[in-house]
Amino acid sequence: IPEDITVDDLLIFRTLYREHCESLLDCLSSFQLSQVESYWRNFWRNSLHSDAIEVEYEKMMPKNKLVMLCMVKEVQNFIRETDFQFYQNVVGILLPDVLRPIPSSMTQAIRNFAKTLESWLSGAMTGYPEEVVAMKLAGVNALAQTLRRYTSLNHLAQAARAVLQNQNQIAQMLSDLNRVDFHNVEEQASWVCGCDGDMVPSLEQDFKATLAQQQTLEQWATWLEGVVDRILRPHLTSPRFVQAARHFLLKWSFYSSLVIRDLTLRSAASFGSFHLLRLLYDEYMFYLVEHRVAQVTGIVPIAVIGKVQNDDIVFCTCSIDITYHCNL
Missing domain, CATH: 1.10.490 (Globin-like)
Incomplete structure (x- = not known):
């Protein structure tokens, strides 16, 4: 852990990141898909127009400290595991039952949302280490792919109903x-x-x-x-x-x-x-x-394709403690 990073910094980051994910879930629960970009930009301090939320984030943790934290391996692991769990929750909110009929307008909105995720996140993380950006993009791409697959599955299911009822x-x-x-x-x-x-x-x-x-x-x-x-x-x-x-x-x-x-x-x-x-x-x-x-x-479904790359069982957990490796 770099000397400039303290245990308090790690604890603050963990709290802020979890609260950030919870806020995003609240936003998505009300189907405000277009607001996700602004949430990301505020958290990573790359807003197009600075607002009160970004200013508050900056007070709690300056951007330069945030960038340094993102270079710590334990923090990266925490972000990766938290993201996978978060994205799985997103799938559960948007598509709780892949076979249940949903309006075509909702299906199209979800597919459009999936298409824009990568560009939104890339813009929000401008200026961060390439390794961290690549890791974040891998997670959001897994979400986008899953949403596309599940909406396609849902579409096929509705078409098949007509056949099975004839x-x-x-x-x-x-x-x-x-x-x-x-x-x-x-x-x-x-x-x-x-x-x-x-x-x-x-x-x-x-x-x-x-x-x-x-x-x-x-x-x-x-x-x-x-x-x-x-x-x-x-x-x-x-x-x-x-x-x-x-x-x-x-x-x-x-x-x-x-x-x-x-x-x-x-x-x-x-x-x-x-x-x-x-x-x-x-x-x-x-x-x-x-x-x-x-x-x-022991992993979330959305992480299966990305994580299970060999024939052996891979056991993972989403409860990585980023303070574990700190010298208290």
Whole structure:
């Protein structure tokens, strides 16, 4: 820790940063998305027009001290972990249920918000060390990517509802599905993916039965969750859990692509419906696996892609104490 940095400085920064995040959450809870930029600029002292909030921040911690603090490794770790937890809370506020219908205007507002996050943060952090800016941008990009993915998932879910509620389409899909050469599909999937010989036929029969029962989107979601848990449960205590989760997604994608290929070659009348459901189920599977990996590795879902870069389980915590390494 640099000599110019005291324990009080660290404590003040921790308090200010947490209060800053809480203020942002309050702002987003009322859907004031456009105000985020000004909150960032005030905290990092890069406001376009100085206001009372920035002046108050400057009194509590001058900008030059703030810049020095950002160069401390423990402070950077604290910021990174706090940001990931904060961004996960943001996702929970803006999209509490990825399958629940939301107005198209709200979807577009969230997507526009995601597009502007990087430029807003870059402007707010002008003059700060490149290492810190890069770290902050990595976190906000994870948020933007997650918001784009979840809004796309939500859009697919609403489109799929119309298909799942149409009895004629369901009947046509069942008819087309029964013409698929599943024996050939299973042989290819087994050779390429090493799939369990009993698992694939079991999933096939479950899928057909669920489709025949004309289940709702929420019931399909429950079925997909059951598939994920069934496949990943044997690996829960394994240090290779992340690898198993990745391989499952690859196997699921390859198997479903073979089914879609067969439907395409047969010019299936319900191809469009199957294609839509395939897009939705692939995306929702990724969503489910992402959350299962987060649970096992002890990190928030939004951090999974950025943090789990190898096949080993990575345990993280959002309670890093930036005063731990100080000489009291």
